[in-house]
Amino acid sequence: MPELPEVETVVRSLAPQVTGRRILNAEFSQKRVLRGDAGDAARMLGGRIIQSVGRHGKFIVFTLRPKGFLIVHLGMTGKLLWNGEPAKHTHAIFTLNGGTLLYNDARQFGRIEWAEEMPERVRKLGPDALSVAFEDFADLLKKRKSRIKSVLLNQTFVRGLGNIYADEALFRAGIHPLAIGSKLSKERVRKLYHAIREVLNEAIDRRGSSISDYVDSDGNRGSFQALHRVYRRTGEQCGVCGTAIRRTLVAQRGTHFCPKCQKR
DNA sequence: GACGATGTTGGCAC
DNA sequence: GGTGCCAACATCGT
Incomplete structure (x- = not known):
């Protein structure tokens, strides 16, 4: 969860x-x-x-x-x-x-x-996804030669992101999940950094995503799942361009993206 | 009933 | 040390 x-x-x-x-x-x-x-x-x-x-x-x-x-x-x-x-x-x-x-x-x-x-x-985990400064984020990413989706899931890079918010942040940043971390331009890294902060903060405001059975310590569900733009929306129209959302496997994890909006 | 998918990470091989 | 693959487990949908 x-x-x-x-x-x-x-x-x-x-x-x-x-x-x-x-x-x-x-x-x-x-x-x-x-x-x-x-x-x-x-x-x-x-x-x-x-x-x-x-x-x-x-x-x-x-x-x-x-x-x-x-x-x-x-x-x-x-x-x-x-x-x-x-x-x-x-x-x-x-x-x-x-x-x-x-x-x-x-x-x-x-x-x-x-x-x-x-x-x-x-x-020894990486800096927290909501606390890391942009320059540190960019420096860390420069060292990562693997696919950006894998990098975002790796808690020794930055801690806190998982499959849902990695997909959602990459969509908002317009970055393809197979793009190589170290090769992203400073401008695109900046977009990604802000997309991560934005999606995490919006999700916290909505008390998280309840896909199946996630609840907080009082048994209350979150509501951010209603605002997911790609995660588990395979086949649905992209809210920006109307192209069908695609699903693929990256690092053995289901990965959802818009093939038109997200560039490699 | 079988099969594949599900929010994570840690161990292992290279 | 970075990277990628697999396994751990129960449940649900097809």
């Missing part, structure tokens, strides 16, 4: 509910989604207070007092639900003073982790 706008929406819905609360108990019923040992994680989390909740790319980071972090990645179908009912795919239950936080994940591609320090794996 979750790319930057969806994760940001979850964080914003969750923060007012859990900030300042104490973790009384943590239970993990599905080993797959937990990194490390369930007993260790439960012991380390128990008694700690949630000082803040933030977003690091697509990671949700709970900063704990007196120390440590609870790090959650939602994968494709992960959900963090405040005061929900445990269900078939509930794999973790955090009992706080004053409420319960559930982790549901049908496909189990998501991960939960306790860490005393932010892991290297998470720290």
Whole structure:
């Protein structure tokens, strides 16, 4: 489900509910989604207070007092639900003073982790897609010799973009998904940079995209899917030129684009 | 029922 | 180290 706008929406819905609360108990019923040992994680989390909740790319980071972090990645179908009912795919239950936080994940591609320090794996990601400065973005892109769609999906380039917003940003910038990153002109890089910011901010305003089952921590769907211009609109007319939207595979991911508006 | 698609990433080979 | 392919899993639509 979750790319930057969806994760940001979850964080914003969750923060007012859990900030300042104490973790009384943590239970993990599905080993797959937990990194490390369930007993260790439960012991380390128990008694700690949630000082803040933030977003690091697509990671949700709970900063704990007196120390440590609870790090959650939602994968494709992960959900963090405040005061929900445990269900078939509930794999973790955090009992706080004053409420319960559930982790549901049908496909189990998501991960939960306790860490005393932010892991290297998470720290080494590229700059956040909404925070990176234009000059840094352009410099980073100059080094990337692969297809721009692959580059945008690579979290060590810039963190936060996924399949939906990569396609939508490339459409808005008029750039073909197979164009080579390092070969884009400064002008086109600038268009792409602004397209990324624009589409992510509009999606956050709409509380994310709910394609199938994405919901925030209160169970509310987003509405940005109604404003997708190419993603999963194969065969529909391009809103700009009327040409049929095409779908192809890039980096093994479904990739949607307008063959007329987007140049290589 | 089989098959292919689905928002992600990490491990492996080159 | 960059790059690309595949696998992990459940569910839904054709």
